Amino acid sequence: MSPSPPAEVGAPFSEIDTPALIVDLDAFERNLDTMAATVRKFGVRLRPHAKTHKSPFVAAQQIARGAVGVCCQKVAEAEILVAGGVTDVLVTNEVVGARKLARLASLAREARIGVCVDNSDVVEQISSAAEQAGVRIEVLVEVDVGAHRCGVKPGPAAAILARQISGSRFLSFGGLQAYHGSSQHLRTAEERRAAIASAADATSDTLRFLKDAGFDCATIGGAGTGTFELEGQSGIWNELQPGSYIFMDADYAKNAPDAGLRANQFEHALFVLAAVMSTSDQRAVIDAGHKAVSNDSGFPTVWNRRDLRYHRPSDEHGILESDSATCGLAVGEQVVLVPGHCDPTVNLYDWYVGVRDFGTPAARVEALWPVAARGAVT
Amino acid sequence: MSPSPPAEVGAPFSEIDTPALIVDLDAFERNLDTMAATVRKFGVRLRPHAKTHKSPFVAAQQIARGAVGVCCQKVAEAEILVAGGVTDVLVTNEVVGARKLARLASLAREARIGVCVDNSDVVEQISSAAEQAGVRIEVLVEVDVGAHRCGVKPGPAAAILARQISGSRFLSFGGLQAYHGSSQHLRTAEERRAAIASAADATSDTLRFLKDAGFDCATIGGAGTGTFELEGQSGIWNELQPGSYIFMDADYAKNAPDAGLRANQFEHALFVLAAVMSTSDQRAVIDAGHKAVSNDSGFPTVWNRRDLRYHRPSDEHGILESDSATCGLAVGEQVVLVPGHCDPTVNLYDWYVGVRDFGTPAARVEALWPVAARGAVT
Numbered sequence: 209m210s211p212s213p214p215a216e217v218g219a220p221f222s223e224i225d226t227p228a229l230i231v232d233l234d235a236f237e238r239n240l241d242t243m244a245a246t247v248r249k250f251g252v253r254l255r256p257h258a259k260t261h262k263s264p265f266v267a268a269q270q271i272a273r274g275a276v277g278v279c280c281q282k283v284a285e286a287e288i289l290v291a292g293g294v295t296d297v298l299v300t301n302e303v304v305g306a307r308k309l310a311r312l313a314s315l316a317r318e319a320r321i322g323v324c325v326d327n328s329d330v331v332e333q334i335s336s337a338a339e340q341a342g343v344r345i346e347v348l349v350e351v352d353v354g355a356h357r358c359g360v361k362p363g364p365a366a367a368i369l370a371r372q373i374s375g376s377r378f379l380s381f382g383g384l385q386a387y388h389g390s391s392q393h394l395r396t397a398e399e400r401r402a403a404i405a406s407a408a409d410a411t412s413d414t415l416r417f418l419k420d421a422g423f424d425c426a427t428i429g430g431a432g433t434g435t436f437e438l439e440g441q442s443g444i445w446n447e448l449q450p451g452s453y454i455f456m457d458a459d460y461a462k463n464a465p466d467a468g469l470r471a472n473q474f475e476h477a478l479f480v481l482a483a484v485m486s487t488s489d490q491r492a493v494i495d496a497g498h499k500a501v502s503n504d505s506g507f508p509t510v511w512n513r514r515d516l517r518y519h520r521p522s523d524e525h526g527i528l529e530s531d532s533a534t535c536g537l538a539v540g541e542q543v544v545l546v547p548g549h550c551d552p553t554v555n556l557y558d559w560y561v562g563v564r565d566f567g568t569p570a571a572r573v574e575a576l577w578p579v580a581a582r583g584a585v586t
Numbered sequence: 587m588s589p590s591p592p593a594e595v596g597a598p599f600s601e602i603d604t605p606a607l608i609v610d611l612d613a614f615e616r617n618l619d620t621m622a623a624t625v626r627k628f629g630v631r632l633r634p635h636a637k638t639h640k641s642p643f644v645a646a647q648q649i650a651r652g653a654v655g656v657c658c659q660k661v662a663e664a665e666i667l668v669a670g671g672v673t674d675v676l677v678t679n680e681v682v683g684a685r686k687l688a689r690l691a692s693l694a695r696e697a698r699i700g701v702c703v704d705n706s707d708v709v710e711q712i713s714s715a716a717e718q719a720g721v722r723i724e725v726l727v728e729v730d731v732g733a734h735r736c737g738v739k740p741g742p743a744a745a746i747l748a749r750q751i752s753g754s755r756f757l758s759f760g761g762l763q764a765y766h767g768s769s770q771h772l773r774t775a776e777e778r779r780a781a782i783a784s785a786a787d788a789t790s791d792t793l794r795f796l797k798d799a800g801f802d803c804a805t806i807g808g809a810g811t812g813t814f815e816l817e818g819q820s821g822i823w824n825e826l827q828p829g830s831y832i833f834m835d836a837d838y839a840k841n842a843p844d845a846g847l848r849a850n851q852f853e854h855a856l857f858v859l860a861a862v863m864s865t866s867d868q869r870a871v872i873d874a875g876h877k878a879v880s881n882d883s884g885f886p887t888v889w890n891r892r893d894l895r896y897h898r899p900s901d902e903h904g905i906l907e908s909d910s911a912t913c914g915l916a917v918g919e920q921v922v923l924v925p926g927h928c929d930p931t932v933n934l935y936d937w938y939v940g941v942r943d944f945g946t947p948a949a950r951v952e953a954l955w956p957v958a959a960r961g962a963v964t
Contacts, residue, residue: 211662214964225685225964259901281902284589301902302863302871304918307603326864327917357903358864358871389900485680486704486736493680493736498882498930500963504899521882522767523637523929524659524679524963525735539705540682551901552876555934558961583936583960585878585902586592586603 213559213576221563221571222542226483227500229557230544232566233574235477236454237269242473243453244273250440250448255279255298255429257451260551262581263560264292266454277320279429279449283312284584290319292580298322300385300429300449302330302350302358308586309333313341322346322427324385326360331372331379338378346382347373348427351414353407355389362410367421374423383425384418386411387449392434393459393505397466404438411444433460437469454478457550459505479511480545480553481561482526484537492528492537497521501545502552511544512567518545555582591937591954599941599949600920604861605878607935608922609833610944611952613855615647617832620851622651625826628818633657633676633807635829638929640959641938642670644832655698657807657827661686662962668697670958676700676807678763678827680708680728680736686964687711691719700724700805702763704738709750709757716756724760725751726805729792731785733767740788745799752801761803762796764789765827770812771837771883775844782816789822811838815847832856835928837883857889858923858931859939860904862915870906870915875899879923880930889922890945896923933960 214225224230247254256270258278267278267289277296280286286297296319303312303323315321316338325331325347338345349366352359360366366384373381391403411428418425429447431439433456439445452460455478482496498521501508510516510528516535520527528535528543537543547553554560562575592603602608625632634648636656645656645667655674658664664675674697681690681701693699694716703709703725716723727744730737738744744762751759769781789806796803807825809817811834817823830838833856860874876899879886888894888906894913898905906913906921915921925931932938940953 211962211964223685225683227963304861304863304873305603307601329917352866356869357898357900357905361866483682485682488730488739491734495682495963498880498927499933502876504876504881520735522735527735539707549876555877556961556963583934584589585605585873585934586589 211558213561215561215573215576217573217576219573224481224561224573226481226542227496228481228561229554229559230479230481230566231560231562232477232479233562233564234566235475239454239474239477240269240273243450246437246473247440247448248274252440252445253447255447255449256454257300257449258285258289260451260554261454262554262579262584263577264289264294264580265577267292267294282584282586283308283315284586285581286315286321287311288581288584290315294319296320298429300324300387302326304330306333306337309337310340313337313343313345316343316345317341320346322348322382324348324350325369326350326358328369328372331369335376335378343378345379347379348382348385348429350385351410353386353388353410353430354391354403355387357389362414364417366414367417367423370418370423371421381423383427383429384411384414385429386445387430387432388435389432392432393463394434395462396464397468400435400466401438404435404442408442408444433474434463452550455550458509458546458548476546478547478550478554480508480547482543482545484539484541484543487537487539489534490529492535494526494528494543495524496526496545497524499523499556501526501547502549502556504552505549508545508547511546554579558582589936591939593939593951593954595951595954597951602859602939602951604859604920605874606859606939607932607937608857608859608944609938609940610855610857611940611942612944613853614832617834617852617855618647618651621828621831624815624851625818626652630818630823631825633825633827634832635678635827636663636667638829638832638932640932640957640962641955642667642672642958643955645670645672660962660964661690661693662964663959664693664699665689666959666962668693672697674698678702678765678807680704682708684711684715687715688718691715691721691723694721694723695719698724700726700760702726702728703747704728704736706747706750709747713754713756721756723757725757726760726763726807728763729788731764731766731788731808732769732781733765735767740792742795744792745795745801748796748801749799759801761805761807762789762792763807764823765808765810766813767810770810771841772812773840774842775846778813778844779816782813782820786820786822811852812841830928833928836887836924836926854924856925856928856932858886858925860921860923862917862919862921865915865917867912868907870913872904872906872921873902874904874923875902877901877934879904879925880927880934882930883927886923886925889924932957936960
């Protein structure tokens with residue numbers, strides 16, 4: 209059920225089978241270093257989001273550069289990360305159902321596990337699951353700071369849940385989860401600044417109620433790749449959870465830079481390598497469609513070929529068309545795509561093909577990493 | 587790397603972990619029977635498309651009802667189907683590259699393997715790969731009958747490739763692949779009839795050139811779930827390749843029926859089971875986002891709840907909103923989705939959960955089938 213990797217370590221770039229998920233190792237490592245240095249400067253903690261990479265091996269590289277642990281969205285992801293040696297995982301998500309909560313609690317025997325809540329019944333269920341497993345689970349209250357997805361309303365509701373959490377011998381109150389997801393891809397710097405200013409107000413307001421009720425927050429977490437400098441400089445958040453910065457994608461590339469911050473500091477490091485399988489006068493057909501590159505946040509762009517446009521994808525085909533009369537591609541030729549959205553694209557593959565000297569004639573396969581938590585949806 | 591199944595055989599429906607890929611076994615079997623009976627009536631062959639299900643076990647059920655074999659799009663899919671016992675597989679796609687062609691040829695030692703071409707250089711490469719492997723491969727010429735993806739132009743081009751194929755001791759000319767992919771989801775019966783009439787003209791025209799050059803076509807293949815009755819009745823096509831009919835999806839449900847044909851004969855048999863993880867006044871958040879249900883052909887619909895709309899998906903969340911002031915869903919409650927597009931949704935999962943008596947209080951898990959060729963992109 210897990211196809212073999214599309215290349216061997218040491219192979220030249222031209223011998224990678226297509227479609228394949230490529231990591232430009234040089235750009236990827238620069239992205240890791242840049243984020244570590246930037247967050248260190250803010251004096252806050254970095255807990256990168258592993259939902260982007262789904263790999264204990266990538267998590268280890270983030271932790272080696274100072275990250276305190278990683279986040280994920282699913283219990284199944286946490287299981288694979290812990291099995292792969294990660295000792296501190298926060299599930300930045302609500303977990304419901306006895307079966308999932310039993311798995312979460314059992315994981316807390318092996319690693320430090322945190323989870324988010326926005327509902328009193330679920331607090332009770334987590335407490336029972338922790339009691340059953342003989343563990344103590346750290347629980348953060350999620351606040352809806354603007355994304356209008358999960359989370360309690362800003363204000364007194366978090367303090368009520370904090371009291372309930374603290375009242376259980378099997379739970380510890382860990383603080384607030386205050387992530388403004390929908391602000392990450394706002395296109396202008398002004399929109400992003402306004403969204404995070406509003407999220408900061410909502411978080412401060414909630415913290416006041418918690419303080420009045422006698423609760424300190426060891427963690428006030430949130431932020432993504434699109435806004436993390438704003439949260440990092442705010443004096444409110446103390447733990448940042450960006451994920452996409454390691455790879456970047458075509459959707460993030462559409463964000464206008466913020467002149468007041470270090471602009472464009474992260475590089476595209478994730479690509480889908482495709483091949484031309486058919487040509488006609490105006491078009492080339494490549495072997496990367498819906499099952500090879502996620503199109504939920506826009507189509508991929510073609511790396512270093514601004515004259516080519518990807519469109520009309522079907523399950524296993526994509527069409528490239530050119531501004532000129534012909535697109536100048538031959539059958540069998542390799543084409544490099546920048547995915548529209550990195551996270552769901554990664555989730556389509558079983559293997560990362562790590563390439564050193566990407567984009568040069570010396571490009572070669574240096575590493576093959578399993579996308580270990582691919583498909584870990586439960 | 588392959589998560590364990592989200593349920594045990596025999597478990598009641600309420601105990602399936604979420605999100606999960608559900609097959610309504612009763613509807614699925616009726617769909618299999620209906621297609622087998624309809625195609626038999628036309629007096630043509632059925633070769634269902636396995637890119638929909640990616641499962642040798644489903645293929646076996648199709649073959650048991652009279653299908654001559656299956657189609658797929660990728661060599662990696664063919665490898666998994668053959669390993670799972672399927673003895674006749676047509677790759678309805680162009681295959682390029684020495685590495686892939688060597689794999690294809692090696693597969694032809696174990697099963698009857700066909701492949702499509704639209705390029706003379708590739709015919710030569712397939713011939714070399716077949717020679718190397720000591721096999722003979724059946725090659726069909728793909729004709730672009732209207733989808734404007736792969737395929738030679740209708741007319742004399744196919745006869746030139748047929749001559750080249752017949753000239754190789756390691757290849758046999760199998761006929762034409764004449765699939766009009768983009769006609770499948772045309773919304774009105776008139777549009778679909780016009781598209782297939784035009785495809786029929788293009789195919790007849792091409793067949794005339796082939797006949798003049800002395801070539802008979804053992805196979806004239808094509809058709810999908812949206813149009814197969816039109817190709818089946820045409821007197822031109824002799825092998826039909828529908829895939830989605832086994833499951834159906836929300837996108838196919840948008841096609842207006844054709845009063846001249848048996849309308850709405852296939853039932854939704856594929857679902858994504860999700861659970862409510864958070865609620866607020868107007869919305870419920872469920873645990874099925876981009877990584878649990880493909881949104882490339884529109885959002886999923888909510889089964890038996892026409893008042894609910896799925897929207898604003900993120901990677902692991904979907905939002906349900908109601909026409910009424912509240913959506914009336916509780917945290918932990920199960921929600922059944924009809925995927926917008928079945929094929930790429932199936933490709934997100936490792937397991938089918940086969941449910942008997944779906945939609946009744948007696949619903950229970952009867953079968954767990956691996957999505958064996960999930961991720962088989964090369």
